[in-house]
Amino acid sequence: MLPDLAIALVVAGMAAYAVLAGADFGAGFWDLTAGGAERGGPVRGMIQRSMAPVWEANHVWLIFVLVVLWTCFPVAFGSLMSTLYVPMFIAVSGIIFRGTAFALRGEAATIAEARLLGAMFALSSVLVPFCLGASVGAVAAGNVPVGNASGDPISSWLNPLGITVGVIFVLTGAYLSAVYMAADAQRGDLADLRRAFRARALGAGIAAGAVAAAGLLVLHSEARALYDDLTTGTGLACIAVSAAAGIATLALVWRERYEAARYSAAAAVAAVIVGWALAQAPYLLPGELTIDEAAAPDATLVATLVSVVVGTLVLIPSLYWLYSLTLQGRLDKAYEPLDQRFRPLRAADPEDRGS
Amino acid sequence: MSPVDVSLAAQSLQTALGEPSQSDLLLTRQTQAMSFIFHIPLVCFGIAFPAMVVFAEGLWLRTGDPVYKALAKRWSKVMLLLFAVGVVTGTILSFELGLLWPNFMATFGDVFGLGFTLEGFSFFLEAIFIAIYVYGWDRISSRAHLLAGIAVVITGITGSTMVIAVNGWMNEPTGFELVNGEVTDIAPWSALFNDQLAFEVTHMYLAGYLVVGFIVAGVYARAWLRGDRGRYVRAGLVIPLAFAALTAPVQLIVGDWAARTVAKDQPVKLAAFEGLQKTERQAPFHIGGIYEKDGDIEYGIEIPDLLSILADHDPNGEVVGLDSVPAEDRPPVNTTRLSFQAMVFIGTGLAALAAVFLLTWWRKRRLPRTKWFYRAVVACGPLALVALICGWITTEVGRQPWVVYELMRTEDAVTDANGIPFVAAGLLIVYLSLTAAVVWLLRRLAERPPESEVGGDLGAGA
Numbered sequence: 001m002l003p004d005l006a007i008a009l010v011v012a013g014m015a016a017y018a019v020l021a022g023a024d025f026g027a028g029f030w031d032l033t034a035g036g037a038e039r040g041g042p043v044r045g046m047i048q049r050s051m052a053p054v055w056e057a058n059h060v061w062l063i064f065v066l067v068v069l070w071t072c073f074p075v076a077f078g079s080l081m082s083t084l085y086v087p088m089f090i091a092v093s094g095i096i097f098r099g100t101a102f103a104l105r106g107e108a109a110t111i112a113e114a115r116l117l118g119a120m121f122a123l124s125s126v127l128v129p130f131c132l133g134a135s136v137g138a139v140a141a142g143n144v145p146v147g148n149a150s151g152d153p154i155s156s157w158l159n160p161l162g163i164t165v166g167v168i169f170v171l172t173g174a175y176l177s178a179v180y181m182a183a184d185a186q187r188g189d190l191a192d193l194r195r196a197f198r199a200r201a202l203g204a205g206i207a208a209g210a211v212a213a214a215g216l217l218v219l220h221s222e223a224r225a226l227y228d229d230l231t232t233g234t235g236l237a238c239i240a241v242s243a244a245a246g247i248a249t250l251a252l253v254w255r256e257r258y259e260a261a262r263y264s265a266a267a268a269v270a271a272v273i274v275g276w277a278l279a280q281a282p283y284l285l286p287g288e289l290t291i292d293e294a295a296a297p298d299a300t301l302v303a304t305l306v307s308v309v310v311g312t313l314v315l316i317p318s319l320y321w322l323y324s325l326t327l328q329g330r331l332d333k334a335y336e337p338l339d340q341r342f343r344p345l346r347a348a349d350p351e352d353r354g355s
Numbered sequence: 356m357s358p359v360d361v362s363l364a365a366q367s368l369q370t371a372l373g374e375p376s377q378s379d380l381l382l383t384r385q386t387q388a389m390s391f392i393f394h395i396p397l398v399c400f401g402i403a404f405p406a407m408v409v410f411a412e413g414l415w416l417r418t419g420d421p422v423y424k425a426l427a428k429r430w431s432k433v434m435l436l437l438f439a440v441g442v443v444t445g446t447i448l449s450f451e452l453g454l455l456w457p458n459f460m461a462t463f464g465d466v467f468g469l470g471f472t473l474e475g476f477s478f479f480l481e482a483i484f485i486a487i488y489v490y491g492w493d494r495i496s497s498r499a500h501l502l503a504g505i506a507v508v509i510t511g512i513t514g515s516t517m518v519i520a521v522n523g524w525m526n527e528p529t530g531f532e533l534v535n536g537e538v539t540d541i542a543p544w545s546a547l548f549n550d551q552l553a554f555e556v557t558h559m560y561l562a563g564y565l566v567v568g569f570i571v572a573g574v575y576a577r578a579w580l581r582g583d584r585g586r587y588v589r590a591g592l593v594i595p596l597a598f599a600a601l602t603a604p605v606q607l608i609v610g611d612w613a614a615r616t617v618a619k620d621q622p623v624k625l626a627a628f629e630g631l632q633k634t635e636r637q638a639p640f641h642i643g644g645i646y647e648k649d650g651d652i653e654y655g656i657e658i659p660d661l662l663s664i665l666a667d668h669d670p671n672g673e674v675v676g677l678d679s680v681p682a683e684d685r686p687p688v689n690t691t692r693l694s695f696q697a698m699v700f701i702g703t704g705l706a707a708l709a710a711v712f713l714l715t716w717w718r719k720r721r722l723p724r725t726k727w728f729y730r731a732v733v734a735c736g737p738l739a740l741v742a743l744i745c746g747w748i749t750t751e752v753g754r755q756p757w758v759v760y761e762l763m764r765t766e767d768a769v770t771d772a773n774g775i776p777f778v779a780a781g782l783l784i785v786y787l788s789l790t791a792a793v794v795w796l797l798r799r800l801a802e803r804p805p806e807s808e809v810g811g812d813l814g815a816g817a
Contacts (some may be wrong), residue, residue, distance in 0.1 A: 060482055063449055066453070067449070070453065070460050075372070079372070088450060096446070148372035149770055149771040149772040304468070304543075311475075314476070325487060
């Protein structure tokens, strides 16, 4: 019971990270594909405006997942971090370059600076979800044994299943981000951008759905046990919920009802993560370690759960304040294209520029 | 648990993932050290800077003087930038715990992990309130804005307290029992509230105020030296300098408390501060010099009885020597010793400068006029940073060869993975780029005239 609650926290944290920070990485995907310095300006400006106030808070979910994992499931944490040190190291480096480049690009004063920072932001935004996805694929396929770096550092994650899950992570981020930004553009009365992100949301939604379906075939050949659990019982229910929410999102985006589409898009992604967790249970590391075996003693689990409940009670009103200010547009910056052309700094520059 | 019980147990600790054989142990340790050296200054800005920003905002709300608002607003942007960099460097640290030290985490994660869970929440709240604070200037009521700022101050303190609690635990592992080498009977709350917490937290907070106060004051002291002596620069100098000057003398007292606690709980670490070979009364302290293998201090200036006074407040007090434990259980003496000395000397120097500032203010109600004072303030920023890092080297290298004091050796905590040189090189590139990026962005920010912060002029004499 206690171990199940603790793993539920980990899964909830992963879902929140995928739904919130995943979209921030997706924004980097659209930045990468936005086109040349001038043509891509409007899209890049929108990304800057949408992400700036929230991305740091969104990132914290990853820390939450790591911390709960190492406190409540220390042996599993040590085993997976040591075996998967290559993708994890690439991911953490990408997280660093992404965050720094994002914080700096608004201050770029020459096109060379802006291009360098923009490329760094966009490339690492694609690399990070790929590596995290591939790591999830490695766990799902049972390639992480218990022990200190006991699994293969490369082939454990760089294999058909890992690559597929990595691509799914990249695409779902792009899909979420396009839906959210279409909604932001609608609220900000930016018709061109609303149309631009509508097309992207529809395209990415279909692509993500298609790759996810193909992923089931890869799962069938690479991790049969997981496939069986995912296509029966509660696993199947989650997949069905995800598919329904995904289709509903496409319909809502098609009909330009973006505020509702935000939530259905998020539900589609969260349902897959919950479904994966339910299908993989009772294993934390398939074939190696069950959730009960991996769990810390009850005293630690109770202390963690109590802390999380108390923390959440403080967190909810604070988050509510932030998101209500954000969703009311109170923290919005004035929109301006980030056209990456040389723009000298002037004393009279409006306050809101960059940050 | 007394140190004696623990060291008996040490021979039989069963680590969760077996015994690693890592040929790059030293490089792994240096990689971790490099990460801390980059992260800890940012922690100082998380602890101490919000208080200065909120103080400046409070002055604006009381006086209506736009200079204070321009200052608070400008600082809040720096605060957000450094927080963002702290987020990423903190993320590296949490990954490194697993990437570099999986056996440490697998064996003891369930004992001390709670601290990080609490820190995670605190940090989450800090991220929320800092976003509201920085993006909410002029957009939410000034009362709500100030409250968000106060929330940043509080969450900065609670978060770092929890991380320091874990460091305290590594120095004084409590909150569990060792039965046949297995970690059992975990009491996570007692692990957090260990006896090292109180002095470590106090010492670190004051260090935060010293580092941030002197670095920020140094920026404006440089402007003053260049001839820019308006009210904006003056306020930017006086606020952080006042924080730092009030902190510096207190830090000397807290440092004394820290040294006596170390003498009591980790006598071998204290012995390494001096290089004291044998347990003795009236132990001397050598200023400078090099510790030689035979236990002599070459080239140092000997001050009789001083180590006994430091450790025990008694010139006749007994101080435990390095030879109370076998050679393989002793920390690297010269690194620990020189770091300790550098920290103490710089700290004393900072307190002396603080005394000059406070006395001039008290007697004459003005700032000192000599250029040397401002040059000294400029120098104090980097010096305070050096002292901070030396302080951490003292406590961390002084704890070696143990990662968990007298229980788990660092060599048993390390990963078995092969790629450490690549990780080290990759992180070196990461940190160099981060440093370049931060310096570049801060300079870019400083180029903007302060008037741009309030969209008007800053009043007479600005």
